[in-house]
Amino acid sequence: MDNHVIYQASTMIALLSGLYDGTVTFGELKKHGDFGIGTFHQLDGEMIAFDDQFFHLYPDGTAKKVSLDETTPFSSVTFFEQQQTAPLNRTVTRQELEKMLDDLVPSPNLFHAIRIDGHFREVHTRTVPHQDKPYPPFVEVTKSQPSFHFADVDGVIAGFWTPAFAQGIAVAGYHLHFINEARDGGGHVLDFVLEGGEIAICSCTDFQLALPQDDVYLKQDLSVADLERDIMIAEGSY
Secondary structure, X not given: OOOEEEEXXXXXXXXXXXXXXXXXXXXXXXXXXXXXXXXXXXXXXXXXXXXXXXXXXXXXXXXXXXXXXXXXXXXXEEXXXXXXXXXXXXXXXXXXXXXXXXXXXXXXXXXXXXXXXXXXXEEEEEOOOOOOOOOOOHHHHHHHOOEEEEEEEEEEEEEEEEOHHHEOOEOOEEEEEEEEOOOOEEEEEXXXXXXEEEEEEEEEEEEEEEOOOOHHHHHOOOOOOOHHHHHHHHHOOO
16 A cells, blocks of 8 residues: 655644634645645634645635635645546435445545536535634634535545544534535535535545644643534534
């Protein structure tokens, strides 16, 4: 197995703790990967990247290409090389697809980059809204996050499987973002029904974590009373 590397800027715990200032430019991030997901300075929407194209999924549900001078407080990228592919010729829900992925990945104890190209009967997404200082905790932000429904649309889902032992560094389990074929709408995936397409997997054995070095991060209390609960709320599964 090739030792593909995931490069991650900061941690999910830092994001849950309200550290939303961008610390890494997307120009720098692109040096470490052509595929990934993340968010933006002041939590202004979601990021999805594939085929070396980075897209900004805005809080109003629209999407545009990322400017390389934009910054991120939390993102994960890798250079995606498909190691496994599987055609999908039937309709499946998100839950059913994740069970298929569980059987396809070589081990739940590795990191896996996941790409799904296909036609979706529906996709339910949310996008975190822009925040101003003093920043509220992430679980408070999610109470007012806008959600969107896409119907009868082609598109791409990109994201990662993270092992359970890395919960808090990233999001354990499947963390997925979506963009439509027109590349003008998308968001963080809450649910979907996929009618057909193809799954591609790139397994990663190396993980590089780039921690912020600014005073806010260095002095922040990163202890989270109920990490599992807060991440479930943040991911929309609580």
